[in-house]
Amino acid sequence: xxxxxxxxxxVLEAVRKRRELVNDAIPEELPIRRPExxxxxxxxxxxxxxxRLRPSVLLxxxxxxxxxxxxxxxxxxxxxxxxxxxxxxxxxAISVEVIQSFTLIHDDIMDDxxxxxxxxxxxxxxxxxxAILAGDTLYSKAFEIMLDTGAETDxxxxxxxxxxxxxxxxxxxxxxxxxxxxxxxxxxxxxLEMVEQKTAVLYAASAAxxxxxxxxxxxxxxxLYGYGLDxxxxxxxxxxxxxxxxxxxxxxxxxxxxxxxxKQTLITVHAREQGVSxxxxxxxxxxxxxxxxxxxxxxxELEAAGSxxxxxxKAHELVSQGKGRLDVLPENEARTLLExxxxxxxxxxx
Amino acid sequence: xxxxxxxxxxVLEAVRKRRELVNDAIPEELPIRRPExxxxxxxxxxxxxxxRLRPSVLLxxxxxxxxxxxxxxxxxxxxxxxxxxxxxxxxxAISVEVIQSFTLIHDDIMDDxxxxxxxxxxxxxxxxxxAILAGDTLYSKAFEIMLDTGAETDxxxxxxxxxxxxxxxxxxxxxxxxxxxxxxxxxxxxxLEMVEQKTAVLYAASAAxxxxxxxxxxxxxxxLYGYGLDxxxxxxxxxxxxxxxxxxxxxxxxxxxxxxxxKQTLITVHAREQGVSxxxxxxxxxxxxxxxxxxxxxxxELEAAGSxxxxxxKAHELVSQGKGRLDVLPENEARTLLExxxxxxxxxxx
Numbered sequence: 001x002x003x004x005x006x007x008x009x010x011v012l013e014a015v016r017k018r019r020e021l022v023n024d025a026i027p028e029e030l031p032i033r034r035p036e037x038x039x040x041x042x043x044x045x046x047x048x049x050x051x052r053l054r055p056s057v058l059l060x061x062x063x064x065x066x067x068x069x070x071x072x073x074x075x076x077x078x079x080x081x082x083x084x085x086x087x088x089x090x091x092x093a094i095s096v097e098v099i100q101s102f103t104l105i106h107d108d109i110m111d112d113x114x115x116x117x118x119x120x121x122x123x124x125x126x127x128x129x130x131a132i133l134a135g136d137t138l139y140s141k142a143f144e145i146m147l148d149t150g151a152e153t154d155x156x157x158x159x160x161x162x163x164x165x166x167x168x169x170x171x172x173x174x175x176x177x178x179x180x181x182x183x184x185x186x187x188x189x190x191x192l193e194m195v196e197q198k199t200a201v202l203y204a205a206s207a208a209x210x211x212x213x214x215x216x217x218x219x220x221x222x223x224l225y226g227y228g229l230d231x232x233x234x235x236x237x238x239x240x241x242x243x244x245x246x247x248x249x250x251x252x253x254x255x256x257x258x259x260x261x262x263k264q265t266l267i268t269v270h271a272r273e274q275g276v277s278x279x280x281x282x283x284x285x286x287x288x289x290x291x292x293x294x295x296x297x298x299x300x301e302l303e304a305a306g307s308x309x310x311x312x313x314k315a316h317e318l319v320s321q322g323k324g325r326l327d328v329l330p331e332n333e334a335r336t337l338l339e340x341x342x343x344x345x346x347x348x349x350x
Numbered sequence: 351x352x353x354x355x356x357x358x359x360x361v362l363e364a365v366r367k368r369r370e371l372v373n374d375a376i377p378e379e380l381p382i383r384r385p386e387x388x389x390x391x392x393x394x395x396x397x398x399x400x401x402r403l404r405p406s407v408l409l410x411x412x413x414x415x416x417x418x419x420x421x422x423x424x425x426x427x428x429x430x431x432x433x434x435x436x437x438x439x440x441x442x443a444i445s446v447e448v449i450q451s452f453t454l455i456h457d458d459i460m461d462d463x464x465x466x467x468x469x470x471x472x473x474x475x476x477x478x479x480x481a482i483l484a485g486d487t488l489y490s491k492a493f494e495i496m497l498d499t500g501a502e503t504d505x506x507x508x509x510x511x512x513x514x515x516x517x518x519x520x521x522x523x524x525x526x527x528x529x530x531x532x533x534x535x536x537x538x539x540x541x542l543e544m545v546e547q548k549t550a551v552l553y554a555a556s557a558a559x560x561x562x563x564x565x566x567x568x569x570x571x572x573x574l575y576g577y578g579l580d581x582x583x584x585x586x587x588x589x590x591x592x593x594x595x596x597x598x599x600x601x602x603x604x605x606x607x608x609x610x611x612x613k614q615t616l617i618t619v620h621a622r623e624q625g626v627s628x629x630x631x632x633x634x635x636x637x638x639x640x641x642x643x644x645x646x647x648x649x650x651e652l653e654a655a656g657s658x659x660x661x662x663x664k665a666h667e668l669v670s671q672g673k674g675r676l677d678v679l680p681e682n683e684a685r686t687l688l689e690x691x692x693x694x695x696x697x698x699x700x
Binding site for chain 2: 034035037038106109110128129130132133135136137139140141143144147153154156157160161163164165167168171172174175176178179
């Protein structure tokens with residue numbers, strides 16, 4: 001598996017199988033109950049699909065850690081590293097996906113985005129009030145679902161601590177992201193800190209949580225957390241690249257929306273340092289008013305400054321660093337899959 | 351202490367001392383750190399004051415349970431019922447107040463209320479984006495702060511379970527509250543269910559959490575939870591009465607705002623059953639446009655229907671029931687204070 005195409009196929013196949021299990025588990029963990037409108041709104045974005053990359057990272061990490069062949073053990077009753085009771089590792093995976101969904105629902109309100117995954121954002125399909133409340137409901141549900149994993153209490157406390165810290169950092173990162181929109185100049189380090197908090201910590205939690213729940217040692221937990229931080233930053237930087245280079249139809253939202261909304265990305269940070277007048281690349285700040293020609297011309301200027309290539313290279317560098325941290329794991333098929341997954345995150349076409 | 355005035359004095363004195371300790375602990379548990387704007391917004395409502403009733407219930411319950419004289423033990427290092435390590439019960443009290451603050455910030459956005467505690471709502475002082483994010487930050491911080499209590503892991507897991515369940519129910523209650531605004535008819539039972547979820551569960555958690563953290567038996571935990579549910583419902587019903595009967599200046603917001611915003615309260619539910627045309631009591635649905643004369647006339651009609659008296663009686667009945675549940679506690683000064691506190695909740699002038 002040396003070509004990007006072969007890697008993509010391997011990852012898509014691995015993710016597809018786990019995505020089905022995650023999709024089946026979502027209604028089990030989050031049934032539509034009274035008040036129905038609230039739970040329907042809470043489920044709306046989760047049911048709209050998604051690649052389920054974070055839960056997949058969590059599930060494959062569990063398999064790599066415990067040295068079992070991928071998809072041979074029941075995720076609902078997963079043997080830990082010692083002789084303690086089996087863990088519902090699928091619940092942990094759902095918990096992480098539920099956190100992701102809550103943050104997207106609230107982010108879309110804050111950014112006033114109309115579309116997500118090709119369907120209306122929750123505050124458009126319902127209303128802002130319902131969307132705030134749906135996000136808030138998912139927030140506590142994520143903790144309740146994590147409490148369903150059946151881990152020993154000391155491991156459970158640590159897992160809930162990771163979850164709470166992760167949520168706090170996501171809020172801090174989102175706050176920085178919003179503040180950066182108002183600023184003329186953001187350094188590479190500031191951007192990377194923001195991305196670490198806003199995006200990478202949830203990948204870090206996805207990789208570290210199975211280690212916590214299954215009873216791995218601190219060194220392993222820390223290394224896996226570092227793997228998640230690295231690939232999560234790589235993922236976000238690549239996402240910023242995709243926002244400029246993938247057709248709107250494939251993205252499920254307007255191409256170039258980050259530029260229109262004055263979002264700071266590693267690409268714009270680099271371009272500014274090269275003297276590009278980033279703020280004048282697109283005239284409007286309304287995603288409904290921008291033309292494809294305007295985006296094309298902006299992308300051409302960013303490419304000429306080497307900014308898109310710079311971001312691509314940085315994403316690959318981070319993923320390479322992250323893969324190196326997997327040495328704490330036994331050599332097995334699942335560990336190879338974690339390496340392939342990491343590469344996929346910065347090679348994927350959308 | 352048989353008169354309402356004497357009870358009020360006793361409660362105000364007890365609450366005042368604990369409020370100072372709570373006020374001092376808030377900046378310790380929630381320091382303003384980077385990103386400063388986010389943490390300033392998160393602290394804004396907490397710093398604007400408040401009676402700290404819920405943390406006071408939590409702290410006095412801890413004293414009643416462990417049979418210590420009020421305010422003689424350190425809340426930061428509080429002896430549990432067995433010989434396990436001391437508990438930071440003040441952190442638990444702050445956690446509950448932080449949850450309360452998060453729900454108020456998000457509720458004010460949903461209700462588009464301008465004022466809270468006599469100061470601008472967070473989404474007015476800052477903006478909606480910052481207010482959503484400040485609430486989200488407080489949400490996870492409440493879990494982090496609870497994790498700082500130092501309880502044994504089995505008790506900690508149970509405490510975090512109570513906290514997560516409480517948050518979910520608050521969201522469910524708020525959702526019902528919003529849905530009721532659109533409905534012509536709500537039954538007394540539906541109203542009481544909504545109030546239990548929206549308001550009472552946080553009082554229930556405040557009374558039950560010290561029992562969980564300090565190692566009380568299940569019967570005690572359940573009885574204290576029931577006490578909180580009862581006094582919390584009484585509190586909310588009395589709050590609905592105050593919204594109509596206390597001057598705007600004292601309330602810190604427009605008197606009669608519930609009526610203007612078509613909120614269902616036990617008063618309006620009862621009045622409808624008596625044939626009062628509740629929807630025509632106030633013409634406007636804009637709190638800035640309503641006149642005191644309109645509110646006066648609406649209140650007179652609700653009084654004539656016996657609806658305000660009905661709500662007062664129901665609040666007293668619930669508090670009486672709640673006090674009865676305190677038999678599980680040893681007889682001591684703190685337990686008497688919990689009884690007095692319960693009565694104060696439905697007698698207070700604002």
